[in-house]
Amino acid sequence: MTDQVRVRFAPSPTGDLHVGGARTALFNWLFARQHGGAFILRIEDTDQVRLVGQSIAGIIESLRWLGLHWDEGPDIGGPYGPYVQSQRLPLYREHAERLVLAGQAYYCFCTPERLERVRQEQRARGEPPGYDRHCRYLLPAAVEERLARGEPAVIRFKMPLEGETTIVDLLRGEITYENRLLQDLVLLKSDGFPTYHLANVVDDHYMRISHILRAEEWIPSAPLHYQLYHAFGWEMPVLCHLPLILSPDGKGKLSKRHGATGVLEFKRQGYLPEAMINYLALLGWAYDAEQEIFSREELIEKFRLEEVNPHPARFNFEKLLWMNQYYINHVLSLDDLARRCVPLLQEAGLVPLEASDPSTPAYAYVREVVALVKDRLKLLTEVVDLTRFFFTEVEDYDPELLLARKVEPETMLYALERVIETLRTADFSDEADLERRLRGLAEELGLKTGQLFMPIRVAVTGRTVSPGLFETLRVLGRECSLTRLAAAREKLAEYLPRRAAAG
RNA sequence: GCCCCCAUCGUCUAGAGGCCGAGGACACCACCCUUUCAAGGUGGAGAUCGCGGGUUCGAAUCCCGCUGGGGGCACCA
Secondary structure, three states, X not given: OOOOOEEEEOOOOOOOOEHHHHHHHHHHHHHHHHOOOEEEEOEOOOOOXXXXXXXXXXXXXXXXXXXXXXXXXXXXXXXXXXXXXXXXXXXXXXXXXXXXXXXXXXXEOOOHHHHHHHHHHHHHOOOOOOOOOHHHHOOHHHHHHHHHOOOOOEEEEOOOOOOEEEEEEOOOEEEEEEHHHOOOOEEEOOOOOEOHHHHHHHHHHHOOOOEEEEEHHHHXXXXXXXXXXXXXXXXXXXXXXXXXXXXXXOOOEOOHHHOOOEHHHHHHHOOOHHHHHHHHHOOOOOOOOOOOOOOHHHHHHHOXXXXXXXOOEEOOHHHHHHHHHHHHHHHOOHHHHHHHHHHHHHHOXXXXXXXXXXXXXXXXXXXXXXXXXXXXXXXXXXXXXXXXXXXXXXXXOOHHHHOOOOOOXXXXXXXXXXXXXXXXXXXXXXXXXXXXXHHHHHHHHOOOHXXXXXXXXXXXXXXXXXXXXXXXXXXXXXXXXXHHHHHHHHHHHHHHHHHHHHO
């Protein structure tokens, strides 16, 4: 037995990778990286019924996006492949039959209908539901005959009927179960596929897995697995069950009806993988009383599996959003952020294809624009709406917005004319010059700064909410700014008589 | 019903017998900054450490019980 750390993330392709799975993958990955071990991706596709065709691709895309790269897996192979369980079927059958031969497992011919009936009767009597071990005591000759006849059968494990099974969980210590309460679990289904239990144990053994990090919901099956390892004569990996991620209201596991749960959904909504990773790492783990922003490298260095808090944590969307914003505002460099915004702006048709190339003027402009909204973005996707007017004409706006409270409409019209006149000779590359001129004008006209600046903002952006006015003017440039101001003046001039008529 | 796990502000958590009349973050409130919106700054409110027993000179921290929450009891993983 080698003391190398080898861990795996083993999702089943039944749908999207959700945040719970992502957290499990993350902790496995962190543990592997910090110990110089191997992180393995294994696909557990043993359920032909629940299988969803495209989900493997989605899971792989999700993990890649999060930056959780694996050392062995279905797409890249490795020394202990294949890494897809449906491609290892003979191995599982062989091991199930080996246990039958050794008298540690048996064929069961019970139909699903009978099993269901038995469970219902048990429930009615207030007993725990489970298999009644009907076929465990079939005579060998009878078994042979029914198999020869081709009767559908599963292979079940013979759990010890007495004694106790104690497993050791890294976070919880010893957990003991009475064997008489454990089930004769199915190892091999009648369709020839293994169940999770068999495939998982066999693969973890042959893939030399040293530590099993999986969700807490698996604790009850751990004693079953322990007995399986024992029956095969194998050493069991170290067990560590990770606390569950609960819904925000704490009622049950996080699920779709609580909002986005798929990793790719978060991506689509404009979350950064860095923020996701950081947030997920903090769900159940903390470094100290202060720090909570960690780079990937810091996490690898500081994460301690043994310090994971064993109690379930609720998923808090607000905190994740805050963290995403924090990363955008304070962690990403301007270029990094701009590069990530380019595809979104292209998709919206605001920016040409060439902006992907950082040496182009198109990119340089995006970069300048992004700088103005950097600390206003909570989600990457918001960049499109927040900066639209930098790339295209302003949207039509209500002329009423060009008026300021407690200022005569005619005064505003005059003020706009003066703004145009003042800016015509301004140095648009110099924010300070723009500011000096406009403040001076406000004073000269006897207007409060807000009374003058808001109409300018509306004229130039079409909005009442925008980045700082002077930097906006600077980036838009003289020509564009003056054109929009002139248009605003026309709009207002045309509107005022109508307004007066309406009373 | 049975088995198992867990338990500190609304939420995520720090805390491994005295440093805790419990610290940080999100959310919330107020103020400052201010051309809008953010960001930032300062301050505030918010936890009798679920309850009850022990052990100890001393317990959020150790033990027991209770309660509460969560998970599991498939030819699903």
